[in-house]
Amino acid sequence: MKRLILITLLATISLATAGAVEPKTFCRFVPERSDDFAWENDKIAFRAYGPALSASAENSGIDCWLKRVDCPIINKWYKENAEGKSYHKDHGEGYDPYKVGASRGCGGVALWLDGKMVISNVFREWKVVKSSKEESVFVLTYYWKHDGDSYKEDKKISIKLGDRLFKTESTFWKNDNIAIGLPIAVGVLRHKKSNKLSKNLDKGWVSVWEKLDGSELGTGVLMDPSRIEKHELYVTGKKLEDHTLLITKTDKNGQVQFYAGYGWKKAGEINTAAEWEVYLNGFRHQTDSN
Structure with a gap:
C-alpha cells in the first residue's frame, strides 16, 4: 500500500513538473489580433499597434499588459480572448486595463517640434532579431x-x-537621411490629474503612480541623464493627452536610447510609489554597453 502511494505521489510530481512553464522572454507579431506586436518577460508585458489599426485611434503608443505570474502569457491571453475570455478582465494571471488611445502610453516617442508632440501612426514593418529565454529583441x-x-x-x-x-534604441531618418540633432520626446501618459508625478533628472527618469481598479500602478521612462535636454509636463486638458516627458535629441548616429516599464502593486513586488522610485534610481544603465 505504501509503495502504491509513493508511486502515485512521484507520478503526480512528475506530471506537475512536466506541465510547468518556466519563465522566459518572448515576442511575436500577432496577425490574428489586428496586427499587434507583443513582448514580455517574467515581470512585464507590452504591445504595440500594427497596420490593421492604421485608421483607428491607436497609433505608436505602447500598451501595458499587467501580469502577476512569471510564466509567458501572450499566446495564452490572445488565444483565450479569441475564444471569448477577455484579457481586459483579470482571471488570475493579470489583464489589460491600461488605456492608451492616441497617447504615448508607456514609453512611446514623438518628434518635439515647436513645443508640441508630432506623432507617427502604427508600425508598418516588423522584424524579430532574437527570441530566447534570457532576451528577446525586435525592430x-x-x-x-x-x-x-x-x-x-x-x-x-x-x-x-x-x-x-x-x-528602446530608436534610429531616425528625415527625408531619407540620418536625422542628427532631431528633438525627440519620450514619456508616459498621465491618465488623471490626481496621479502622482515624480522625476529625478540626475538619475534620468520620470514616472507616474496611479490608482487602477483597486490596485496601483507605476510607469516610467529612464535615459542617460547627460542626454536629457529638459523635462516637460505636457498638458492639454483633453482625455489621454497629458504626459510627463523627457526631451532629448538624436545623437551623431540619429539615435536615442531609453528604458520604459512598470511596477504593478497586485503583482506583489512594487507596492508603493516610493518603492517604484527606488527601483528606477537603482536600475542599471546599459546605453553604452548594448
Whole structure:
C-alpha cells in the first residue's frame, strides 16, 4: 500500500513538473489580433499597434499588459480572448486595463517640434532579431510626414529576463537621411490629474503612480541623464493627452536610447510609489554597453 502511494505521489510530481512553464522572454507579431506586436518577460508585458489599426485611434503608443505570474502569457491571453475570455478582465494571471488611445502610453516617442508632440501612426514593418529565454529583441518601423518632410523610425526593442524595464534604441531618418540633432520626446501618459508625478533628472527618469481598479500602478521612462535636454509636463486638458516627458535629441548616429516599464502593486513586488522610485534610481544603465 505504501509503495502504491509513493508511486502515485512521484507520478503526480512528475506530471506537475512536466506541465510547468518556466519563465522566459518572448515576442511575436500577432496577425490574428489586428496586427499587434507583443513582448514580455517574467515581470512585464507590452504591445504595440500594427497596420490593421492604421485608421483607428491607436497609433505608436505602447500598451501595458499587467501580469502577476512569471510564466509567458501572450499566446495564452490572445488565444483565450479569441475564444471569448477577455484579457481586459483579470482571471488570475493579470489583464489589460491600461488605456492608451492616441497617447504615448508607456514609453512611446514623438518628434518635439515647436513645443508640441508630432506623432507617427502604427508600425508598418516588423522584424524579430532574437527570441530566447534570457532576451528577446525586435525592430518596429514607423513612417510619417509633417510639414512636407518625411520621417522614419526604426525602433529596436530588447527585453531581458528579470527586468521591469525594456530598452528602446530608436534610429531616425528625415527625408531619407540620418536625422542628427532631431528633438525627440519620450514619456508616459498621465491618465488623471490626481496621479502622482515624480522625476529625478540626475538619475534620468520620470514616472507616474496611479490608482487602477483597486490596485496601483507605476510607469516610467529612464535615459542617460547627460542626454536629457529638459523635462516637460505636457498638458492639454483633453482625455489621454497629458504626459510627463523627457526631451532629448538624436545623437551623431540619429539615435536615442531609453528604458520604459512598470511596477504593478497586485503583482506583489512594487507596492508603493516610493518603492517604484527606488527601483528606477537603482536600475542599471546599459546605453553604452548594448
